[in-house]
Amino acid sequence: MKALFLGAGASYECGMPLVWEFTNGLRANVLKRLDSRLFDFRKDPSFRARFEEILANPDLHYEQMIGVLENLQLERGASSDIARTTALQLIDCVQILLLEDQLLTTNLLAEKTKDYSGIKDLLKKNPCLHVFSLNHDINFEEICKFHNVDCKDGFFDQTIERYSNIAKFKSLTKEQLNNGDLNFFGPEGVGVNLIKLHGSLDIFAVEDKNLYLKCVPPLDTPIGGHVQEIRKIENHSLELSQRLGIRTVGELDVTDKDGEIQFLRRSLLSGAHKFKGTFDQIAPVAFFEEFKKRMAAITELDVIGYGFGDLHINEFIRQWLGTPNVSMNIYDPYRKSIPPFLDGAMGDICVFNFGLTEYFQKLEPSTPCFFSYARKKSFELIRENLRKRRLSLWQTKN
Structure with a gap:
């Protein structure tokens, strides 16, 4: 798998x-x-x-x-x-x-997603595909949406009416998180299970972490609708802060439908002590536990764009590579060798010098429509600028 x-x-x-x-x-x-x-x-x-x-x-x-x-x-x-x-x-x-x-990169993302049609071919071979992400951005969600790939992120499509005036949200309760009751595809499902381990721009905790909210882009909106939904929350908070002359740290001040002030705590997880229990963190630990649980069934892991800078992730990968019959492929344009901490790993490890675009393009090599040489070079120039x-x-x- x-x-x-x-x-x-x-x-x-x-x-x-x-x-x-x-x-x-x-x-x-x-x-x-x-x-x-x-x-x-x-x-x-x-x-x-x-x-x-x-x-x-x-x-x-x-x-x-x-x-x-x-x-x-x-x-x-x-x-x-x-x-x-x-x-x-x-x-x-x-x-x-x-x-x-x-x-600022919405227009570039809107063009680049056209190069990722290979995700459909990947799903043909792996109908229930787990995607584990350390990224806070919402690019992969947008890629799935553009290519009409069903994607579940653990949250349930249950609107919490109290916050419906702020933005459109999905939700997860603390009880659901504690019980491991997350909204993902089962083994017979077809689609992407996206598990974001370090929080996300669009995930917030409210009510003393008893409830988590995740932004939902309006239906039929083009790429960029998702980030605009997040921007609505930020603008709501900015307006309230300016009106009241207050500003809090680590959370957004908003008013719910009843006019009561609520605090949306940002989920972004950063620093040197992730998942150590040393500091209060908003990113749900349940997603990290879900990652570890699901990795037990994985036999081939494609690692794309990870620099191996997170010790808690590295230690788990090292342990996983010690299990029988597993392999890992590292996709990185500049890496020439495997990370030193994996030198003694038992699993097979290969390094490929390209990134996500070529990864998906190689899955659909017979489709040149969005991947000409000139197009590739123009994107490289934009990215370098x-x-x-x-x-x-x-x-x-x-």
């Missing part, structure tokens, strides 16, 4: 940034706002310089920056509280900038 495992590189060709690209923009945007009210250093003004040093360190990407702040909090010293609030605000900045990237633009943000700052 085959499954896909997606990292940031799987969304790269659609315009979303890799970790260091994203870090360039985050550094530039946050550093120029340190004198604004975005971060609150009033309780410890000296921490501002310490935070600026963390941000400016060229050897740290954004998750490592958050990890440094988490470690300062864990030390329980004088800077523990301000390190905590600063880390939460930085994660908010990550969410906002990722959403901005999703909006995006990379240079993100790099210039940091170079301009310096």
Whole structure:
């Protein structure tokens, strides 16, 4: 049984940034706002310089920056509280900038999805396909929607009327999560089971994590409708915050149908302590447990665009490769060898130097309609210009 495992590189060709690209923009945007009210250093003004040093360190990407702040909090010293609030605000900045990237790359995504028709051929051979994703973006959902592939993400199509004035949502209750009662295809189903392990731009927790909401794009909307639904929530919260003169960290302030203030907690999971139980996390642990459970039946794992930077994922993959008769294929345009921590793995491991576009194109090699040489080169040029633009943000700052 085959499954896909997606990292940031799987969304790269659609315009979303890799970790260091994203870090360039985050550094530039946050550093120029340190004198604004975005971060609150009033309780410890000296921490501002310490935070600026963390941000400016060229050897740290954004998750490592958050990890440094988490470690300062864990030390329980004088800077523990301000390190905590600063880390939460930085994660908010990550969410906002990722959403901005999703909006800015909508047109590119709309064109690139045409190159992924091979997903239908993949489903012919693997009717119930598990796709595990570390990505916060909504690109794979859009790919499935464009190609009319049924996709289930664990959430139930049950509208919670209280929040219907804010956006259209699917839902999952805490009880359903605890019981493993998730809305996925069974073994005889036909479609994609998409399991997002690190949260998503469109997933929120409400009511003290007793209820989870996931945005649903309006029916028959083109690519971009999904991210616009998320944008509606952000705009709703911004309007309320400006009207009341308040702003919370890690959550969106909204009003429900009865006019009562509610708090939608963002699910994005980042930093150095994922799934360790050290910090409160919004991304449901149940999805990680579901991933581990379903991997027990997987014999072939196609890893696309993952840089092997998450220790909790690496340890599980290493253990899985120790089971009999399993294999892993790594798709990465630049990787020349298997990750060192897998040197002693018993399972077969192969490396292929291409990404998600060519992965799907090779599944349907007889269909050249959207994959000409000129088209490929034009997309590569657009993507390179995006990379240079993100790099210039940091170079301009310096």
